[in-house]
Amino acid sequence: MKALVTGANxxxxxxxxxxxxxxxxxxxxxxxxEIRGQKAVSDLTAEGITASxxxxxxxxxxxxxxxxDRVGTLDLLVNNAGIPGNIATHRGQKDMFKSAxxxxxxxxxxxxxxxxxGTHELIKSLLSNLTEDAKILNVTIPISGxxxxxPLAYLTSKAAQNSMTMVFGNEFIKTGSKRQIFxxxxxxxxxxxxxxxxxxxxxxPVAAAALITSFLFDGKNHNAHIVNYTGVDVTNYEAELxxxx
Ligand SMILES: NC(=O)c1ccc[n+]([C@@H]2O[C@H](COP(=O)([O-])OP(=O)(O)OC[C@H]3O[C@@H](n4cnc5c(N)ncnc54)[C@H](OP(=O)(O)O)[C@@H]3O)[C@@H](O)[C@H]2O)c1
Numbered sequence: 001m002k003a004l005v006t007g008a009n010x011x012x013x014x015x016x017x018x019x020x021x022x023x024x025x026x027x028x029x030x031x032x033x034e035i036r037g038q039k040a041v042s043d044l045t046a047e048g049i050t051a052s053x054x055x056x057x058x059x060x061x062x063x064x065x066x067x068x069d070r071v072g073t074l075d076l077l078v079n080n081a082g083i084p085g086n087i088a089t090h091r092g093q094k095d096m097f098k099s100a101x102x103x104x105x106x107x108x109x110x111x112x113x114x115x116x117x118g119t120h121e122l123i124k125s126l127l128s129n130l131t132e133d134a135k136i137l138n139v140t141i142p143i144s145g146x147x148x149x150x151p152l153a154y155l156t157s158k159a160a161q162n163s164m165t166m167v168f169g170n171e172f173i174k175t176g177s178k179r180q181i182f183x184x185x186x187x188x189x190x191x192x193x194x195x196x197x198x199x200x201x202x203x204x205p206v207a208a209a210a211l212i213t214s215f216l217f218d219g220k221n222h223n224a225h226i227v228n229y230t231g232v233d234v235t236n237y238e239a240e241l242x243x244x245x
Contacts, residue, residue, distance in 0.1 A: 002074055004067075006030035006056050006122065007081030009040040011191035012139060015209030016078055021049030023217075028071055030056035030081065032063070056081065058118025061125075068125040075131050076216070079119045079138045079161075084193050085111035085153030094195040100152040107153045115157035120164055123181075135216060136181040138165050140226065162226050169224025180223035184212045187229040 003020050007013035009031040021027045021044055029044070029051055031037030037053040044051040054071060057063045058081055086107040089095040123136060130136070143159040145151065165183045172179045189208040190198040198204050203211070215227050226234045 001076070002026045002028065002072070003076035003078060004028040004030055004054065004056075004071060004074055004126070005078040005080055006058070006119075009033065009036040011193065012186065012189055012205050012208050012212070013078070013080035014040055014043075015205040016080060016139075016213060017051070018044060018047065018049065019209050019213050020076070020078075021047070021051060023213075025076065027051040028054045028074075030054050030067070032057035032059075032081075056122065058114045058122065061118075061121050064118070064122045064125045067122075068129055071126070071129055073131055074126060074129045075134055077123070077126055077130065077134070077136045079122065079136065081118075082115045082139065082158075082193075083111060083154075084151055085157065087151050087154070094193075096149050096151055096194060098151065100150050103152045108156060111153035111157040112160060115154070116160040116164070119161055123164075123168065130179060133178040133180075135179070136168075137212070137216060138162075138181070138183040139212060140165070140183040140185055142185060142228075165226060166224050172223055180221060182215070182222035182224065183226040184215050185226065185228050186212050 001024065003025040005013050005017040005027065008017040008029040017027045017029060027044060027049055029037050029040050034053060034055060041051045041053050054067050055063045056067055087095050087098050089098045138161060140162055141158045143162055145155055162183055165181055169181045186208040188196060188202045189205060190196050190202050191205055196202050211229055215222055222233065
């Protein structure tokens, strides 16, 4: 079994790679920087995991197309790489309290480029590499925030990604494919993305990766769903429309 994990050089992605590797997966460490990627490869190899580096830069589609030529057959693709967008304010570089009105269109564009367009291009590029019953897991967030946490660029880019997840999943159903694509929302995690420390409300990357990967091995079909960290499975918002084929 072979898994490609994007953004696997650190944070949640590294832990997902490590935990999948411990389950016996051969790991392709997707990273945009070769030195950081190779460091993760040696850390995984030191734990007895079979791992190798593959350059994945979601801002550079050439790397995505080259990866498709190189990775061979994949049983699992974890789209983990992502950015929070420009959350800098006068209060600090990682200010999740930034007003939604302070984002520029360029902030939105740069975030969508990575979290949505890059992820979309990678999935499309790798479709022919995926086994008949392969799974694609997207690490994601809800489509809306709350008055204390509403990073507009991040939320909107992941909302687009979540829509793609559901729509691609529906395509798998319509075409009789056994493949699955689904999103998992781990809740807040202490990583470089937000600079938050671990707390009662903020998970460690180890706990987050255990939660995220649990949905790969729970025996359920999550295709076309977005699964919340509590296990709530969001599917079709207008289920009655499914009756009108
Ligand atoms: N932390 C949270 O609270 C939280 C909650 C829910 C969902 N998530 C999601 O979890 C995923 C991982 O985030 P994290 O918290 O682990 O953050 P992180 O520690 O900042 O890791 C982000 C990873 O994405 C990579 N990346 C960024 N831009 C990229 C690009 N253009 N091309 C390829 N790789 C790129 C980074 O590579 P470099 O090292 O080269 O920058 C890094 O490996 C993200 O999709 C995030 O939205 C996080």
